Amino acid sequence: MVIDISDNIVSKRKASENSFPSKTIDISSSDKEEDFYDIKEEKIVSSSSKRPFEDQDADKLEDLLERERELSEQIEKLRDEIKQIEKDMGIEDIEPKDEENFRAPEYCVPIKANVMDFEWDKLASACQFDAILMDPPWQLASQAPTRGVAIAYQQLPDVCIESLPIAKLQNEGGFLFIWVINNKFSKALELFNLWGYTFVDDITWVKQTVNRRMAKGHGYYLQHAKETCLVGVKKRSGVVSEYQYNSSVHHPKYPSKTQPESEYQNEFTDSDDIYEPYNLQYNIGSDVIFSERRGQSQKPEELYEMIEQFIPGGRYLEIFGRKNNLRDYWVTIGNEL
Secondary structure (H helix, E strand, C coil): CHHHHHHHHHHHHHHHHHHCHHHHHHCCHHHHHHHHHHHHHHHHHHHHHHHHHHHHHHHHHHHHHHHHHHHHHHHHHHHHHHHHHHHHHCCCCCCCCCCCCCCCCCCCEEEECCCCCCCHHHHHHHCCCCEEEECCCECCCCCCCCCCCCCCCCCECHHHHHCCCHHHHCCCCCEEEEEECHHHHHHHHHHHHHHCEEEEEEEEEEEECCCCCECCECCCCCCECEEEEEEEEEEHHHCCHHHCCCCCCCCCCCCCCCCCHHHCCCCCCHHHCECCCCCCCCCCCCCEEEEECCCCCCCCHHHHHHHHHHCCCCCEEEECCEHHHCCCCEEEEECEC
């Protein structure tokens, strides 16, 4: 019995091993080793592949930064070249002055006010001026008169400029200087007649660059390289009687003139309704000024010097003035002071 049982056990074990041959093959050790190495290699590849990608990104970023630096240098060089070309052409941008370091001349009289509602009657009662200089903010003819150039000031229509009581501010023989733009010549001559003046002369300012070349600016049809100032003399018939000789400010009397007594009236006579100031100096300066262009709307100092030589020791008034126009012994009125 024992032998039979053992034989049966052995025979059954063999039969069981022979009945499942495929399972033994499917889970063989060689397949397990291959799967293990595949998983291990995948982990190694996945873990090691992160570092090359990180290195590639860092290299790419460094290349981009280097490219940015190169482009910045090229842009800066191009800007310098553009500035040099603009200087040579006379259209360089004007750098604004440092407002914090600005100091007004010691003996100037600045009055910050809107000229449209200023108390002109009080000023006229206090002083009658020998010379008045105006640079009106003329209203331009079209919406794009300078073809893209920004105008950094508020413009006034002609009717507002006409309403200024200029006639009250001068007695006969006073001089009025008005800067005009191209399309306002005829209007300025109308203002001379309206305010009681006779047109007598004009002054041309030829703009120059720092290199003494002609400074061509923007215009509508042609490039502009000059500006014009018209000169008028107050007629006796244009004097407002209320303010005639009404002045608490007096200028010194000069002992002699540059021309003989017979020529005091220049080309005018009493019948021409013009009486020129006692201090008037003749045949001085020139009607053409060659001067470097500065900030927008900033006029040449040579004109101020000419007026002071023309009427030495006079009473001077500037209307629509700015900080850069302030000058000793001048009264300057404007809303940008």
